[in-house]
Amino acid sequence: MRSGAAGAGSFLLDLLYPRRCPVCHEAAPFGKDICPECRKKLPLYTGKRCVKCGKPVRPYESRCEDCKKNPHFYTRGVGVYIYNELMRESIAYMKYKGRKEYGEVLGRLAFEDAEACLRSFRPQAVIPIPLHKDKLRQRHFNQAEEIARPAAALLGVPLLSDALIRAERTGAMKELSAAQRAENLRGAFKAGRRSFSFSRALLVDDIYTTGATVDAAARVLREAGVREIYFMSVCIGAGFMVDY
Template identity: 35%
Template sequence: MERLRSVDGWATRALRLLLPPRCLLCGSAGTAGRDLCAGCASDFVPNAMCCPRCALPLSVPAPLCGECLARDPPFGRAWVPFVYAHPLDLLETRFKFGADLAAGRVLADGMVDRAVADRPERPEALVPVPLHAARLRERGYNQALELARPLATAFGIPLRADLLRRLRATPPQTGLDAKTRRRNLRGAFAVAVDAVPPDHVALVDDVMTTGATLRECARMLRRAGVTRVDVWALARAPAKR
């Protein structure tokens, strides 16, 4: 059961009424009631040229990236509006590892704004990538769920945080190649017993690196009878050179 903090709980909302917003990155006055100024917001790198299937940033337009040509992903399309780069990476690190929920709110607002502009095809439900119970207790919140909540509210899409379960804790994935990540994640996720999933869902996550976690989650959902799984993530890491 989640005792957990929210990126926009009542205490946060009350504080925002009392204190003017300040940019979390440079300290200037925030814009549009947010803790981010227009200048720093403009420094976020849009994921404008990317693989239409997995959203991998590309240097030149292509029908699909090499990875998707070689190995068809189990999800239909990925909508990932930003490249994981400076200065978004600073806010993401504070949000994910520093318990900075104000940073999470800024990132969630940016994701909602881009969804309004990009208009990705609406699924029947949003499914946040789950954390293992031990990691959830340690962190106090699931960053994917905190991004999914504002999206669900803004677009009236049901939020199905009950659908997927993380059965097994896995070692940190940072620095691992795609093959090792896939091996670590085998058997890590399952669809909840007696769950009746919709036909079309979108998995929600923060950063898509190799896509191994999202592929495994999508595979489990497809196995449970979901006809189409898409991916909605905040940022996509460029391919390593």
């Protein structure tokens, strides 16, 4: 469903600019934002998850190796889809090929697919992981904000895009270890407002890999007085312990 535009406006928009499906990248069927058969291809993880970070774990484990070793500043979270080739491509189209609209679609679908879990967190505000202003200028939008928008709307809580500020530019982190990532992100965020009037927040990002980004953001919110910080990411990044 198209959000925002309604009725005749939406009909015309669909006619003039058919939405692209975030899986096959072709025009989606009329009035839809994903092909029904592509919807079924989204790699939802339904097995056992780490009770802390939500990464896949073996049946006899409750926490993943990473969470056993490293304490986190956030309370709990979930990455909904496995970061496979399909998701990698979809997110790359969104971030680097101008398919901004994929953000809202993937955000809504991820929310639907993890709805019971996300509602059980009872967040009072949704906070996207911010981009540095230089990067925002380059990309024109923050993908985390696009992903977060439907989650906030469906939860009926405010979307606070100014709650956190990306204070420093952080380099690409693909090649870094978990410890190097955490170090790289030290001081990366600061609180965007002086006080927070809620005690439970849901952070939103596109991919959760080592958790360094979410953790750095959660730490700032903690220090600002938010007591419980949860996260939702569209994907669980590589590096988990179970083979598929």
